[in-house]
Amino acid sequence: MSSTRREFLKVGATATGALALGIDPSQGGVIPALAAPLKILVLGGTGFIGPHMVRRARERGHTITLFNRGRSNDDLFPDLETLIGDRDGKLDALKGRKWDAVIDTSGYVPRHVRDSANLLKGNADQYLFISTVAVYADFKKPGITEDYPGGAMADPTFERVTGESYGPMKVLAEKAVQEAFPTGAIIVRPGYIVGPGDSTDRWTYWPVRVAAGGELLAPGEPSYPMSIIDARDLAAFVVTLIEKKSAGVYNAVGPTRPVPMGSMLEQLKAITKSNASFTWADAGWLAEQKATFPIWNAPTGGYAHLHSVSNAKAIAAGLTFRSLAQTTKDTLEWWNGLPEERRAAMRSGLRKAPELETPTAPMAKQMEVETQLLAAWKARGK
Numbered sequence: 001m002s003s004t005r006r007e008f009l010k011v012g013a014t015a016t017g018a019l020a021l022g023i024d025p026s027q028g029g030v031i032p033a034l035a036a037p038l039k040i041l042v043l044g045g046t047g048f049i050g051p052h053m054v055r056r057a058r059e060r061g062h063t064i065t066l067f068n069r070g071r072s073n074d075d076l077f078p079d080l081e082t083l084i085g086d087r088d089g090k091l092d093a094l095k096g097r098k099w100d101a102v103i104d105t106s107g108y109v110p111r112h113v114r115d116s117a118n119l120l121k122g123n124a125d126q127y128l129f130i131s132t133v134a135v136y137a138d139f140k141k142p143g144i145t146e147d148y149p150g151g152a153m154a155d156p157t158f159e160r161v162t163g164e165s166y167g168p169m170k171v172l173a174e175k176a177v178q179e180a181f182p183t184g185a186i187i188v189r190p191g192y193i194v195g196p197g198d199s200t201d202r203w204t205y206w207p208v209r210v211a212a213g214g215e216l217l218a219p220g221e222p223s224y225p226m227s228i229i230d231a232r233d234l235a236a237f238v239v240t241l242i243e244k245k246s247a248g249v250y251n252a253v254g255p256t257r258p259v260p261m262g263s264m265l266e267q268l269k270a271i272t273k274s275n276a277s278f279t280w281a282d283a284g285w286l287a288e289q290k291a292t293f294p295i296w297n298a299p300t301g302g303y304a305h306l307h308s309v310s311n312a313k314a315i316a317a318g319l320t321f322r323s324l325a326q327t328t329k330d331t332l333e334w335w336n337g338l339p340e341e342r343r344a345a346m347r348s349g350l351r352k353a354p355e356l357e358t359p360t361a362p363m364a365k366q367m368e369v370e371t372q373l374l375a376a377w378k379a380r381g382k
């Protein structure tokens with residue numbers, strides 16, 4: 001089939017409905033014709049973002065092989081070939097096999113990424129590595145583009161992922177991929193990834209809290225920017241990059257422009273038909289109270305512009321965004337379908353020392369602490 005033909009294409013046996021006709025409602029339009037199905041190896045694939053990528057690639061008609069240890073959600077894709085091994089030195093299952101592209105969702109340790117990239121070079125044309133915007137040395141200016149300096153590791157052999165080492169380790173991992181695949185490396189740097197299946201509960205806190213209603217403690221100023229990307233939009237982008245053979249580095253953050261925090265909360269209120277009201281507390285006062293909120297940070301210091309990284313290059317390469325309403329509805333449907341004990345152990349949200357020092361806390365407990373904070377905020381200076 002001529003690659004220049006503009007036509008809708010039935011993309012594969014698993015595709016149904018609008019997607020099979022080449023119209024992707026979530027992406028707001030027509031999926032470009034698929035020249036030929038690809039053989040794709042996913043390193044990981046059964047965590048949070050991996051399954052969305054696997055589903056998207058299958059919808060597009062590609063053939064997927066998974067590689068993992070067989071520990072996480074091993075019943076997710078029983079009909080897919082799964083190669084069992086470990087990124088830490090047990091890669092034998094990958095030897096002697098060929099793929100068109102590799103999607104690496106699970107690389108944190110540079111040595112692991114270097115080993116898999118070196119083993120797969122020559123046996124795959126493209127290696128797409130999921131990195132992070134945390135690679136940047138700082139966020140002191142708005143609109144950071146892909147050429148902004150990365151963070152450095154004092155000891156490049158250090159292998160423990162911490163808040164400090166996570167970004168610089170990803171910098172080294174990116175370099176390992178680029179060295180092994182000089183023409184076929186695709187580096188994708190997402191910001192906060194959200195949506196159904198997000199095991200961190202970070203953004204999930206906000207729709208769940210707004211839906212619970214009542215007076216809500218909101219951090220800082222309503223104008224502070226927020227930027228998130230739905231895991232399914234990220235997945236669609238990843239598959240597009242591979243199909244178009246778009247080697248290069250891309251920030252993957254959404255939406256098109258950051259949403260002011262106040263606007264996001266008002267939208268969540270409308271979407272969830274909640275009676276929530278918002279009381280905004282000063283960021284400095286919240287810091288004094290040792291109170292923190294997920295995803296949000298005060299736009300000061302080294303993280304001042306974390307939420308305004310440039311996505312212009314990614315949008316030009318095909319990144320699109322579904323609506324906040326869609327992300328919210330799907331996230332809440334997923335959350336509300338989780339077992340009671342999982343929801344009671346919410347992994348993120350309002351945290352205030354010492355009342356909420358545990359890594360998990362039910363929403364009811366978080367709201368008790370929120371009530372105390374609201375009272376203290378209103379009583380200050382009296």
Ligand SMILES: NC(=O)c1ccc[n+]([C@@H]2O[C@H](COP(=O)([O-])OP(=O)(O)OC[C@H]3O[C@@H](n4cnc5c(N)ncnc54)[C@H](OP(=O)(O)O)[C@@H]3O)[C@@H](O)[C@H]2O)c1
Nearest residue numbers: 044045046047048049050068069070071072086087106193
């Ligand atoms: N969440 C965010 O907001 C965010 C933002 C920016 C970037 N990221 C990036 O997104 C990725 C996280 O994705 P995720 O949460 O879906 O997945 P993940 O937790 O990083 O990885 C899970 C997958 O990798 C496999 N795996 C883990 N350790 C392995 C090992 N030693 N050997 C072989 N397979 C292994 C797991 O299966 P088994 O356990 O069965 O092995 C599972 O399939 C990371 O690269 C992260 O840096 C995330």
